[in-house]
Amino acid sequence: MKMIFRIVLATLIFGALPALADTPSLAASPAMDTNANPEAAMTALFGDPVVARGKGFEIKRSQVDATTLNLKGLYTARGAAAPANVDGQALLLLINQNLVLSKATAADKVKAKEKFQASLQQLKTSQQLTDDQVNQLLEKQLILRGQTRAQWEQQNIDQAAIPIVLKRELNVSVSDAEAEEYYTNHPADFEMAETVQLSDILLLTVNPNTGTPVSLEQQQAKRKKIDDLLKRARNGENFTNLAVQYSEDPVAKNNGGKTPPLSRDQMSPELAAAAFSLTNNQISDVIEMNFGYYIIKLLDKVPAKKLALTDKTPASDLTVLDRIKEYLAQRKIDRQAPAYLKQMAQAYNVEILDPKLKSLELSVEAAQAADTNAPAVAPGK
Secondary structure, three states: OOOHHHHHHHHHHOOOOHHHHOOOEEEEEEEEOOOOOOHHHHHHHOOOEEEEEEEEEEEHHHHHHHHHHHHHHHHHHHHOOOEEEEHHHHHHHHHHHHHOOOOOHHHHHHHHHHHHHHHHHHHHHHHHHHHHHHHHHHHHHHHHOOOOOOHHHHHHHHHHHHHHHHHHHOOOOOOOHHHHHHHHHHHHHHHHOEEEEEEEEEEEEOOOOOOOOOOOOHHHHHHHHHHHHHHHHHHOHHHHHHHHHHOOHHHHHHOEEEOOEEEEOOHHHHHHHHOOOOOOOOOOEEEEOOOOOOOOEEEEEEEEEEEEOOOOOOOOOEEHHHHHHHHHHHHHOOOOOOOHHHHHHHHHHOOEEOOOHHHHHHHHHHHHHOOOOOOOOOOOO
């Protein structure tokens, strides 16, 4: 998790979008309460003091708490433990965001809104979700976060604006020749893994609201039910109909059990082993996971290949050439942004009012300066 500013700009908020498809089930309570929203609980107990400010903006404790929670989730998703100074990282991120967004022009904001809308549409397409399905899943997450739809959209648009503003402010550009040279020198970045498309039926053995296991009696009943569904599917019943009627995977269920194309590294080892051993239209045995029982049917298998410069990258309308140019532009921004943001912080008279957060933020700034040349995610992936 080096260069936390760069990584979070790209994924912190948009991470909420793929989560709509990745979460088996989320509980939605009819009203917000402090148990569902820990930031609301902290604010109710201790108030919401301003912890940092600069010319034209203030940052409150609740904002730091919410961003810290998102950062911890991002670390967890990447298989890493959040560091002790994660609060300082959250504060630095919020300061940098405010500084950059203060420079956003009307044109920047239009581009950012278009980029957000395109990203949301790409998610719908890649995950095969209808507008209603996205709205239902998003509504549940927003209730848990204590956000309105308008707040969520504006948050995403602001995030999309940051690289747009930085690219313009820092006068960053990348030529086709630079991108082609990168493509030639990094062939492994553009090797696409073999993928499978599946239809699945999932019966959960955990409470979808809490993640805790259901009773042994309920687990045994689920096992008996999944065995019966496997028998029915192999005896010729329509797999899609069975998935719609019985599956507890809300996203796949709404698509007749159909998943987007998946590579081995996008699946658990148990599912990958089963999926890649099947032939088209073959149905697996019951796959036992720590959260439930799966049956999968292989719909299609696409062999590995190398992307050409004119090919589109996965889940995107961008060509490989355009994606490389974006990636190289971001690397240039990464190198120039720390000094630029430091100058802005001085010009905007940024001050941190919370002594503990001030010490954490300073340590993050030093760590970032040392990691300026950290590698980013390959553009073909």
